[in-house]
Amino acid sequence: MNSLHLDYKNVDKYINNEILKEEVSKNKKLIENCLKSKASDSDSLGWINTYHCNDEDMLTKMESKAKEIRENADIFVLIGVGGSNQGARTVIKSMGDSKVEILYAGNNLSPAYLKNIMEKLKGKSVYVNVIAKNFATLEPGITFRVMRQYLEETYGEKEAANRIIATGSLNGSSLEKLGKMKGYTLLPFPLDVGGRFSVLTPVGLFPIAVSGVDIRKLLAGASEMEKTIHTTDIYKNDVVNYAVIRNLLLKKGYNIEILGVFEPLMEFFNKWWVQLFGESEGKDGKGIYPSSCSFSEDLHSLGQYIQDGQKILFETFINIEDMESSYPIPLEKEDIDEFNYLNGKDFSFLNRSAYEATVKAHYEGGIPVLTVNVPKLTPFYMGQLFYFFEVACYLSATILGVDPFNQPGVEAYKINMFKTLKA
Numbered sequence: 522m523n524s525l526h527l528d529y530k531n532v533d534k535y536i537n538n539e540i541l542k543e544e545v546s547k548n549k550k551l552i553e554n555c556l557k558s559k560a561s562d563s564d565s566l567g568w569i570n571t572y573h574c575n576d577e578d579m580l581t582k583m584e585s586k587a588k589e590i591r592e593n594a595d596i597f598v599l600i601g602v603g604g605s606n607q608g609a610r611t612v613i614k615s616m617g618d619s620k621v622e623i624l625y626a627g628n629n630l631s632p633a634y635l636k637n638i639m640e641k642l643k644g645k646s647v648y649v650n651v652i653a654k655n656f657a658t659l660e661p662g663i664t665f666r667v668m669r670q671y672l673e674e675t676y677g678e679k680e681a682a683n684r685i686i687a688t689g690s691l692n693g694s695s696l697e698k699l700g701k702m703k704g705y706t707l708l709p710f711p712l713d714v715g716g717r718f719s720v721l722t723p724v725g726l727f728p729i730a731v732s733g734v735d736i737r738k739l740l741a742g743a744s745e746m747e748k749t750i751h752t753t754d755i756y757k758n759d760v761v762n763y764a765v766i767r768n769l770l771l772k773k774g775y776n777i778e779i780l781g782v783f784e785p786l787m788e789f790f791n792k793w794w795v796q797l798f799g800e801s802e803g804k805d806g807k808g809i810y811p812s813s814c815s816f817s818e819d820l821h822s823l824g825q826y827i828q829d830g831q832k833i834l835f836e837t838f839i840n841i842e843d844m845e846s847s848y849p850i851p852l853e854k855e856d857i858d859e860f861n862y863l864n865g866k867d868f869s870f871l872n873r874s875a876y877e878a879t880v881k882a883h884y885e886g887g888i889p890v891l892t893v894n895v896p897k898l899t900p901f902y903m904g905q906l907f908y909f910f911e912v913a914c915y916l917s918a919t920i921l922g923v924d925p926f927n928q929p930g931v932e933a934y935k936i937n938m939f940k941t942l943k944a
């Protein structure tokens with residue numbers, strides 16, 4: 522099949538087609554309302570119509586600045602945390618090497634980490650993209666202070682301003698004020714899009730463009746997924762079935778979902794997905810705990826628990842059907858290492874065998890297993906994946922009965938921390 526698709530045959534021990542259909546019927550109105558929603562329906566749905574992201578002037582502006590950076594920079598520093606860096610980092614890390622070295626800053630408060638980054642900048646041509654919806658977030662805010670002082674000292678105020686791109690809320694935020702005062706390139710962080718839903722807006726698109734990935738292909742994939750979701754019968758709709766199945770599993774006591782990948786290039790996708798579902802659903806004492814594994818490595822650690830521990834978790838695998846990469850196993854005449862049974866085979870075959878063996882073992886061991894099949898690891902299919910999970914999350918949280926778009930829980934530690942910091 523030439524599109525992302527869900528396989529749920531391995532939940533049949535727990536949820537059969539009848540139960541699934543019944544549950545979709547029960548939530549039909551709710552689901553239809555969600556699927557019908559438009560960006561203008563709320564101040565958090567700006568991401569739902571992909572044509573919003575396809576603004577030609579904005580795309581051209583971003584592509585041209587990104588080209589300048591690719592031509593002039595040795596290092597591009599992306600300052601941001603949570604929804605402000607996860608989407609871009611996912612695509613950049615999964616699509617292979619960028620010509621410009623990309624460093625991630627402002628996503629922690631470690632002095633050792635920052636020192637290491639600052640050391641790397643010495644003698645290099647540096648550009649910085651600071652991204653913050655709410656410029657009050659401590660990690661990116663204070664890291665940007667360090668970084669802009671460094672750029673101003675190194676290049677002088679005017680050239681530093683040319684090397685700084687600020688992506689923020691253009692509603693009088695302090696980042697916007699700073700940008701206007703200093704003359705930075707300003708990109709909008711759409712007011713009606715929360716960080717974890719922002720990858721297909723300038724928040725994610727600009728740094729992705731800097732890495733050389735074609736952002737138009739990413740958007741084309743998302744638009745295609747949007748079309749598919751809107752033209753598929755509700756009972757045969759993968760995004761609906763995924764959202765409904767995970768809520769049914771939760772009711773049956775499967776409180777944890779593990780997103781499993783068999784491709785290390787996708788490890789940052791896991792992180793993006795964890796934030797999306799964690800902040801959207803984990804509230805009011807409800808929600809599936811989203812976790813993730815990178816296999817085959819984690820088969821040698823968490824694999825034990827998944828197979829044999831408490832039956833409280835289910836898995837969703839991202840299966841890249843054709844990784845378009847291979848590495849043949851070298852032949853050896855003498856079988857001293859005792860691996861000659863693999864002579865003539867390829868690493869892609871090993872990885873696939875490990876994946877299939879894992880799905881079988883976990884399924885037979887009592888773990889409900891879902892699979893999202895993705896034809897290839899390309900920008901187009903990444904766009905499909907992002908949009909699929911964003912809509913799935915919106916639907917799933919709505920069925921669960923929580924507000925997908927707030928995150929009141931993250932404030933508690935901040936209150937304590939600011940008490941200490943401001944004392």
Ligand SMILES: O=P(O)(O)OC[C@H]1O[C@H](O)[C@H](O)[C@@H](O)[C@@H]1O
Pocket residue numbers: 602603604605652653654655656657658661716717800928931
């Ligand atoms: O873009 P910012 O306003 O800096 O927010 C960055 C992140 O920090 C917050 O604490 C929220 O929990 C996240 O949802 C958000 O993505």
